[in-house]
Amino acid sequence: xxxxxxxxxxxxxxxxxxxxxxQTLLAPVVTALLYLLVFGQALEGRVNVFxxxxxxxxxxxxxIMMSVIQNAFANSSSSLIQSKLTGNLVFILxxxxxxxxxxxxxxxxxxxxxxxxxxxxxxxxxxxVDLPPAYPLWLFAxxxxxxxxxxxxxxxxxxxxxxxxxxxxxxNFIIMPLSFLSxxxxxxxxxxxxxxxLSHFNPFFYAIDGFRYGFFGVGDVSxxxxxxVMGGFLxxxxxxxxxxxxxxxxxxx
Amino acid sequence: xxxxxxxxRLHKHYFAVHALRGIDLTIRRGEFFGLLxxxxxxxxxxxxxxxxxxxxxxxxxxxxxxxxxxxxxxARRHLGVVPQEVVFDPFFTxxxxxxxxxGYFGLGHNDxxxxxxxxxxxxxxxxxxxxxxxSGGMKRRVMIAQALVHKPEVVVLDEPTAGVDVEQRKTLWExxxxxxxxGHTIVLTTHYLxxxxxxxxxxxxxxxxxxxxxxxxxxxxxxxxxxTLRLTITTEQPLAVVPAALTSKLRRLxxxxxxxxxxxxxxxIIAVLDALRSQGTDVIDLEIEEADLxxxxxxxxxxxxQ
Numbered sequence: 116x117x118x119x120x121x122x123x124x125x126x127x128x129x130x131x132x133x134x135x136x137x138q139t140l141l142a143p144v145v146t147a148l149l150y151l152l153v154f155g156q157a158l159e160g161r162v163n164v165f166x167x168x169x170x171x172x173x174x175x176x177x178x179i180m181m182s183v184i185q186n187a188f189a190n191s192s193s194s195l196i197q198s199k200l201t202g203n204l205v206f207i208l209x210x211x212x213x214x215x216x217x218x219x220x221x222x223x224x225x226x227x228x229x230x231x232x233x234x235x236x237x238x239x240x241x242x243x244v245d246l247p248p249a250y251p252l253w254l255f256a257x258x259x260x261x262x263x264x265x266x267x268x269x270x271x272x273x274x275x276x277x278x279x280x281x282x283x284x285x286x287n288f289i290i291m292p293l294s295f296l297s298x299x300x301x302x303x304x305x306x307x308x309x310x311x312x313l314s315h316f317n318p319f320f321y322a323i324d325g326f327r328y329g330f331f332g333v334g335d336v337s338x339x340x341x342x343x344v345m346g347g348f349l350x351x352x353x354x355x356x357x358x359x360x361x362x363x364x365x366x367x368x
Numbered sequence: 369x370x371x372x373x374x375x376x377r378l379h380k381h382y383f384a385v386h387a388l389r390g391i392d393l394t395i396r397r398g399e400f401f402g403l404l405x406x407x408x409x410x411x412x413x414x415x416x417x418x419x420x421x422x423x424x425x426x427x428x429x430x431x432x433x434x435x436x437x438x439x440x441x442x443a444r445r446h447l448g449v450v451p452q453e454v455v456f457d458p459f460f461t462x463x464x465x466x467x468x469x470x471g472y473f474g475l476g477h478n479d480x481x482x483x484x485x486x487x488x489x490x491x492x493x494x495x496x497x498x499x500x501x502x503s504g505g506m507k508r509r510v511m512i513a514q515a516l517v518h519k520p521e522v523v524v525l526d527e528p529t530a531g532v533d534v535e536q537r538k539t540l541w542e543x544x545x546x547x548x549x550x551g552h553t554i555v556l557t558t559h560y561l562x563x564x565x566x567x568x569x570x571x572x573x574x575x576x577x578x579x580x581x582x583x584x585x586x587x588x589x590x591x592x593x594x595x596t597l598r599l600t601i602t603t604e605q606p607l608a609v610v611p612a613a614l615t616s617k618l619r620r621l622x623x624x625x626x627x628x629x630x631x632x633x634x635x636x637i638i639a640v641l642d643a644l645r646s647q648g649t650d651v652i653d654l655e656i657e658e659a660d661l662x663x664x665x666x667x668x669x670x671x672x673x674q
Contacts, residue, residue: 130459201457
């Protein structure tokens with residue numbers, strides 16, 4: 116692996132989202148803040164979540180992770196499809212970078228954007244709730260995995276989509292519902308059995324539940340289970356993406 | 369020493385379309401090589417395969433001896449490609465793009481060469497401008513700089529002067545000639561046949577996925593294609609028909625002007641003049657036009673369509 120090459124592609128991706136900070140970092144923080152204000156005000160004291168945890172405090176980790184997921188996905192997918200459709204991807208494809216290096220740089224940059232947005236949401240939320248992490252290492256592990264999973268999904272979507280419309284479909288019909296229905300606004304124990312069971316098939320549920328465990332020390336499932344499911348899912352997605360990149364699927368004709 | 373590019377028995381299929389049909393081609397180191405062909409002939413497909421942008425299943429392609437699939441890292445380090453379409457990343461300035469492109473090739477401190485490229489391509493004053501702000505011709509020159517940023521030994525330019533105005537085209541010609549003078553192998557595809565004629569030493573012509581000619585420029589020009597003879601004549605009566613011996617060679621007869629197509633080695637100009645004189649026609653002026661590359665190209669591709 117040529118470190119300089121990987122670093123350059125990572126740097127270029129970071130510089131790209133850094134040039135449009137309002138759109139890539141600030142806007143998602145404001146969106147999360149609006150959710151916090153509206154749902155926190157409307158549902159505080161009306162919804163029972165974890166024992167001894169206020170609803171607004173419960174909501175914050177979910178909102179952070181939802182922002183991480185959506186922005187990590189948006190970064191890798193939009194950067195790739197823009198480069199594909201404008202044609203400038205050719206200047207990456209002409210270089211000696213391998214499929215693994217391409218993958219590493221794109222995913223790392225998307226993870227960084229996801230984490231920066233997450234940190235921004237957390238920083239703003241601290242004005243409204245007192246929320247020290249109970250287990251910082253768990254928190255960090257779930258933040259990284261929770262960003263990496265959608266970052267890789269974003270690569271798949273960016274490779275697969277031939278036009279922005281298809282990418283929007285992927286985002287609106289897969290990423291958004293999965294992230295909204297992953298327990299951001301509620302504990303799955305409050306759901307009817309069918310929906311509770313179905314939630315266990317949603318990989319983003321484990322990201323949010325595990326992340327919440329890092330704050331409160333309690334979750335709907337064991338953090339080890341969440342970590343294992345997320346790790347397995349990430350490996351599966353990574354294998355698919357690397358195979359697509361290696362054969363040049365929809366990138367090299 | 370390995371050749372710059374070797375292509376052996378290369379086939380490419382796009383579903384039912386057989387885009388390349390067993391291309392065999394060797395481009396020697398240090399050559400200025402032209403790749404010509406009508407639209408859709410397969411030139412860009414061939415170049416994209418050499419560049420690793422298009423996959424293939426049958427055949428072998430090497431750059432400086434390195435297989436473009438199995439040893440792609442080394443092949444690509446030695447190859448610089450200027451794509452046909454003008455493409456750019458709207459997020460970055462010219463200098464940022466060139467630094468980033470250097471980094472992809474593992475080059476960290478490349479500013480001295482980047483400055484030299486900018487100067488050679490007359491882009492120094494645009495170094496800190498966003499690519500969106502540049503004209504089409506400038507964007508094309510930035511693409512050339514991107515292709516050269518890692519100092520490749522082999523440079524492929526796919527229609528580098530398409531859509532570029534006459535003055536900028538001359539600037540690019542000078543620059544490309546200078547690159548060749550510095551020892552780079554240059555492979556040029558172009559629609560401007562006078563461009564190939566002015567620059568290239570050896571030329572390949574591709575038509576419908578097949579290599580139909582591969583020779584030095586002079587040998588191609590010498591290929592039995594005729595000359596055009598234009599005569600200005602005087603006669604007592606306007607000339608209605610040319611002598612029978614010239615009928616098959618006649619291209620145009622317009623009162624006092626006659627244009628004839630002569631075979632290069634078999635037709636004598638003296639014989640033409642004698643034939644006209646025998647009919648009472650005086651020739652007061654004549655002009656001979658040797659076949660150029662365009663004539664050769666048209667002749668070769670037309671012969672295949674018939």
